[in-house]
Amino acid sequence: MTRTRVERKxxxxxxxxxxxxxxxxxxxxxxxxxxxVAKEVGIVPTAFYRxxxxxxxxxxxxxxxxxxxxxxxxREVWLRSPQFRDYIDGSLPVxxxxxxxxxxxxxxxxxxRTAGPPLVRAAIRREIELITRELATDVARVPGSDxxxxxxxNLLADLIVSFVVTTAERFIEEPDAEARIMAEARTQxxxxxxxxxxxxxxx
Amino acid sequence: MTRTRVERKxxxxxxxxxxxxxxxxxxxxxxxxxxxVAKEVGIVPTAFYRxxxxxxxxxxxxxxxxxxxxxxxxREVWLRSPQFRDYIDGSLPVxxxxxxxxxxxxxxxxxxRTAGPPLVRAAIRREIELITRELATDVARVPGSDxxxxxxxNLLADLIVSFVVTTAERFIEEPDAEARIMAEARTQxxxxxxxxxxxxxxx
DNA sequence: GCTTTGAGTGAACAAGCGTTCACTGAAAGG
DNA sequence: CCTTTCAGTGAACGCTTGTTCACTCAAAGC
Numbered sequence: 001m002t003r004t005r006v007e008r009k010x011x012x013x014x015x016x017x018x019x020x021x022x023x024x025x026x027x028x029x030x031x032x033x034x035x036x037v038a039k040e041v042g043i044v045p046t047a048f049y050r051x052x053x054x055x056x057x058x059x060x061x062x063x064x065x066x067x068x069x070x071x072x073x074x075r076e077v078w079l080r081s082p083q084f085r086d087y088i089d090g091s092l093p094v095x096x097x098x099x100x101x102x103x104x105x106x107x108x109x110x111x112x113r114t115a116g117p118p119l120v121r122a123a124i125r126r127e128i129e130l131i132t133r134e135l136a137t138d139v140a141r142v143p144g145s146d147x148x149x150x151x152x153x154n155l156l157a158d159l160i161v162s163f164v165v166t167t168a169e170r171f172i173e174e175p176d177a178e179a180r181i182m183a184e185a186r187t188q189x190x191x192x193x194x195x196x197x198x199x200x201x202x203x
Numbered sequence: 204m205t206r207t208r209v210e211r212k213x214x215x216x217x218x219x220x221x222x223x224x225x226x227x228x229x230x231x232x233x234x235x236x237x238x239x240v241a242k243e244v245g246i247v248p249t250a251f252y253r254x255x256x257x258x259x260x261x262x263x264x265x266x267x268x269x270x271x272x273x274x275x276x277x278r279e280v281w282l283r284s285p286q287f288r289d290y291i292d293g294s295l296p297v298x299x300x301x302x303x304x305x306x307x308x309x310x311x312x313x314x315x316r317t318a319g320p321p322l323v324r325a326a327i328r329r330e331i332e333l334i335t336r337e338l339a340t341d342v343a344r345v346p347g348s349d350x351x352x353x354x355x356x357n358l359l360a361d362l363i364v365s366f367v368v369t370t371a372e373r374f375i376e377e378p379d380a381e382a383r384i385m386a387e388a389r390t391q392x393x394x395x396x397x398x399x400x401x402x403x404x405x406x
Numbered sequence: 407g408c409t410t411t412g413a414g415t416g417a418a419c420a421a422g423c424g425t426t427c428a429c430t431g432a433a434a435g436g
Numbered sequence: 437c438c439t440t441t442c443a444g445t446g447a448a449c450g451c452t453t454g455t456t457c458a459c460t461c462a463a464a465g466c
Contacts, residue, residue, distance in 0.1 A: 005433055009443065028318040031233040033423060045424080047444045054424095114372065115231040115318030125376075152390065159366075159391045166365045169317065173328075187355065188362045195398025208463055212413065236453060248454080250414045257454095 013051045015041045017065065020058055021104040028115045029059045029108075059112060059120040066105040067127040073098055074131065078138050088193055092182050095164065099171040100178070110169050132161045149201040156196055163192065216254045218244045220268065223261055224307040231318045232262045232311075262315065262323040269308040270330040276301055277334065281341050291396055292389065298367065299385050302374040313372050335364045352404040359399055366395065 002008050019040035023032050034055055038045040052058040077094055099106050113124045136157035139145055148156060167185045171178060205211050222243035226235050237258050241248040255261040280297055302309050316327045339360035342348055351359060370388045374381060 003433085005441090005443080008433090012443075027233050028231050030230050030318075034425095035423065043443090044445055046426090046446080049425085050443055111318045114316070115233075115314045152394075155387055155390050156394060158387070159394060162369045163362075163365070166369065184358055184361075187358050191355075191359060191362060191398045191402055192395060193398070194401050195394045195396070198397050198401045199394055206463085208411090208413080211463090215413075237455095238453065246413095247415055249416080249456090252455085253413055 009050075012041070012043065012047070015043075016048065016051055016058065017062060020055075020062060021108060024062075024108045024111065025104060028111050029055060029120065030115065030117060056117040056119060059116060060123055062105070062108055063112075063120060063123040063127065066102075066109050069102060069105075070098065071131070074134070078134075088189060089186065091164075092167070092186055092189065095168065096171060096178055096182050099168055100175075103172070103175070106168055107172050110165075110172050113165075128161060128165065132157050135161060144197070147200050152199070152201045156199075159192065160189075163189065212253075215244070215246065215250070218246075219251065219254055219261065220265060223258075223265060224311060227265075227311045227314065228307060231314050232258060232323065233318060233320060259320040259322060262320060263326055265308070265311055266315075266323060266326040266330065269305075269312050272305060272308075273301065274334070277337070281337075291392060294367075295370070295385050295389055295392065298371065299374060299381055302371055303378075303381070306375070306378070309371055310375050313368075313375050316368075331364060331368065335360050338364060347400070350403050355402070355404045359402075362395065363392075366392065 002011055016037060019037050020029070020032070023036060023040060032055060034048055035045050037055065037058070038048050041048075052061065073094070077091060109124055112120050113128075114121070116124070132154070136154045139157055140153055145153065163185075167181065170181045170185075174181065205214055219240060222240050223232070223235070226239060226243060235258060237251055238248050240258065240261070241251050244251075255264065276297070280294060312327055315323050316331075317324070319327070335357075339357045342360060343356055348356065366388075370384065373384045373388075377384065
């Protein structure tokens with residue numbers, strides 16, 4: 001099939017990542033052995049080392065991959081956000097779509113965020129913090145956000161991101177209840193936004 | 204030391220639970236073997252089976268134990284809540300205290316909630332749902348809550364509980380930043396409450 | 407006081423673990 | 437064309453895994 005050496009290598013690497021995503025659908029990375037991954041891929045355990053030097057570093061690659069497409073998505077949504085209202089209400093269906101079409105990555109992130117190997121946990125945390133910071137600068141551009149001090153703006157962004165993480169967890173937890181979860185989350189997000197719109201930071 | 208047979212058995216059971224809590228400080232239950240637990244306790248692997256028939260059922264016992272003291276605490280806090288304001292603002296220090304004095308249980312719950320064996324995950328979820336329902340009926344007694352339909356009241360309770368879970372995660376994640384996390388969480392909880400106080404359910 | 411109960415023992419098992427090492431054989435490079 | 441590179445092989449290592457079984461021996465029950 002694939003002729004060149006780099007192509008073949010990339011193809012095996014891809015197969016390892018996919019195998020790991022398949023295995024982490026059921027359990028955490030910390031409960032998965034190098035040999036299980038190799039068997040799932042269809043290679044010998046030693047060959048694994050040509051691509052990653054441990055299951056943990058495989059996990060780091062999966063974190064990168066998971067957040068890559070997410071960040072692209074967010075950038076797109078935020079750039080074309082016409083108004084604050086749409087941007088909030090419109091975000092949940094976008095999230096639901098993205099979770100549905102990247103189920104295995106989200107399953108991985110949601111689980112490893114609290115249970116993964118230390119470096120994996122740290123990497124996920126860093127990515128989420130990054131997104132929070134981007135959201136804060138984005139919200140700062142919304143008219144009316146001058147009722148918020150910088151600190152409080154960051155706290156609002158953090159509150160929203162936390163809520164979104166919780167919502168993503170639920171989409172993963174109950175894939176069949178997507179519509180219900182989204183409807184409930186929308187109401188909750190509105191409650192939160194009513195709070196934001198009536199907020200006055202002390203000065 | 205302890206003479207009677209039931210006392211001795213209970214003592215070993217306790218030692219197993221404690222050993223599991225010690226081991227799950229570092230990693231998830233799914234990555235821990237029955238033999239590791241036995242070695243940590245100082246008993247032979249076979250003796251483990253006299254108390255639990257798998258690591259998973261040990262996990263279920265730990266879930267029970269974890270939520271027992273938490274529910275007692277909540278009942279106490281809610282019963283003596285003088286006003287809505289105090290009850291919200293006062294809850295965070297109580298949470299921080301409880302997390303600090305039951306660190307290993309919270310570490311366990313926070314991690315196993317998303318990464319534990321299926322039955323353990325389900326048990327934790329059930330307990331959290333129970334607390335949410337109790338909070339909803341409690342909030343219903345607060346004057347002014349009639350602006351909320353029953354559904355919206357449940358959603359508000361769920362929003363608060365989710366937020367508290369996130370906050371507990373952070374206390375565990377960064378034990379040294381307790382004061383900072385609590386201060387930030389208080390502001391965020393107030394934002395959320397401003398939303399609640401300005402909410403009008405459509406009728 | 408004699409029997410029953412049952413928590414804990416210790417050996418044994420087949421299987422799985424991460425990592426090492428010397429190897430093959432085809433693509434890459436000069 | 438002949439050499440080098442390197443992804444993937446397969447055997448071997450010492451250790452850990454869950455579970456079984458027959459066992460000991462002190463407290464419990466009569």
